[in-house]
Amino acid sequence: MANSELTKSSVTTQNIVQKLWNLCHVLRDDGVSYQEYVTELTFLLFLKMMEETGREDRILDGYRWSDIAGREGVDQLDHYKRALLDLGKAADPVVQSIFTDAQTKLRKPANLKTLTTAIDSLDWFSAREEGLGELYEGLLEKNAAEKKSGAGQYFTPRPLIDCIVRLMKPQAGEVIEDPAAGTAGFLVAADRYIKDHTDDLYNLTPAEAFFQRNNAFVGIELVPDTHRLALMNLMLHGIEGPITLGDSLSPDGEALGKADLILTNPPFGTKKGGGRPSRADFSVTAETSNKQLAFVEHIVRALKPGGRAAVVLPDNVLFEDNTGKRLRQWAMELADLHTILRLPTGIFYAQGVKTNVLFLTRGKADRANTKGVWVYDLRANMPAFGKTRPLRADDFAAFEAAYGDDPDGGAARADEGPEGRFRYFSRADITARNDNLDIAWLRDNSDAAEDDLSDPEDIAAAILGHLRAALAEVEAVDAELAGEEAVLAEVEA
Structure with a gap:
């Protein structure tokens, strides 16, 4: 065109x-x-x-x-x-x-x-x-951009989704999963990529085309109204895959089966009431109410050997001790956690939440798969994103070039040194850091970036974001304390 x-x-x-x-x-x-x-x-x-x-x-x-x-x-x-x-x-x-x-x-x-x-x-x-799918997706995007709607928590920015999909290169015939489907933005983008690279499915056999329409895309969404939006979005894009209403941290998630590719932005925070995952196959995060940690365990377990994933996660997954540390150690054994993208602040509805994209590949064996981690810092010295400066596709161009053409992170890469944005840390380096993956080295001169926000809605969203982030931390501490008290009570009994 x-x-x-x-x-x-x-x-x-x-x-x-x-x-x-x-x-x-x-x-x-x-x-x-x-x-x-x-x-x-x-x-x-x-x-x-x-x-x-x-x-x-x-x-x-x-x-x-x-x-x-x-x-x-x-x-x-x-x-x-x-x-x-x-x-x-x-x-x-x-x-x-x-x-x-x-x-x-x-x-x-x-x-x-x-x-x-x-x-x-x-x-x-x-x-x-x-295309009516484009129209409906545009409506969802408009709703997410409207700060007062509160819908941004279900809508990952389109430029970020498209960047991740381009790097992960979904293929026809693969099972592609989103265990926190939201409005199905990742699945729609993956379908669009596949169609663009397979002559809009016309070069597939009837059986292969049926698989793409009905079985290639799977997922779960917890919120009923958001589940409706996801089904509508998928249907208008010609996808009728099994996107179910349920909880991936329950047996519903285990029933999803194995996937070749997982693309997701799971919810942040703790399960309501401090509840724990109810998965029989969970071991590392079975006793935590921290949802993002539990989703990481689901993703690693749900990948087929050689399967790949890209997941948006908050900073605490990278540095949290106890369960968080055990989870990172376990995940780096079973999978090759080859790349971390430190995302700018302000690109989601909660501007105070700092996030990353973790790129990993499930190993063929279950030992020592992560030899080292490449970290790209797209957070330091970045603009104040918001209504007046929205996120754009070209904001990811340098990262995509540095990442390379191999979805599994195996392309030739160059460490840009302490003044650059892309650096390599060996498994020994990470062990020396007590397995803390919250790695930053650039001097960030954009600490006052939120002072540069000019749109009142952006300013309000930034304040609200900080409050939500603080509340999430309080809830996490409260849930852990409640768990410890329960254990003490059982011991005393």
């Missing part, structure tokens, strides 16, 4: 997304919060997009788009409520999953009519030409 066509196409999607987002004012007038907005809109968009794509045979008779949009007043609102209830019992498993326990927050019939009329008036011809 020519650049001018690409620009025109992108502008078309942006315009439609903005019109959809403007409908949030109608929903807010009816008491619908930002957190509920996209879920509410998803129900209506699903029905409309089934009409636009000629797949209304998946929808129960009487509840298709025209059956709802053509009604007026209280009759329309009542019929829409019945539709949500009955579609949650549909025979089609995807339709059923999207509408299970669905409820509308709309109370005023006039507002529903405004929504259906506005949706009908959109430029659906252009949307179909560009």
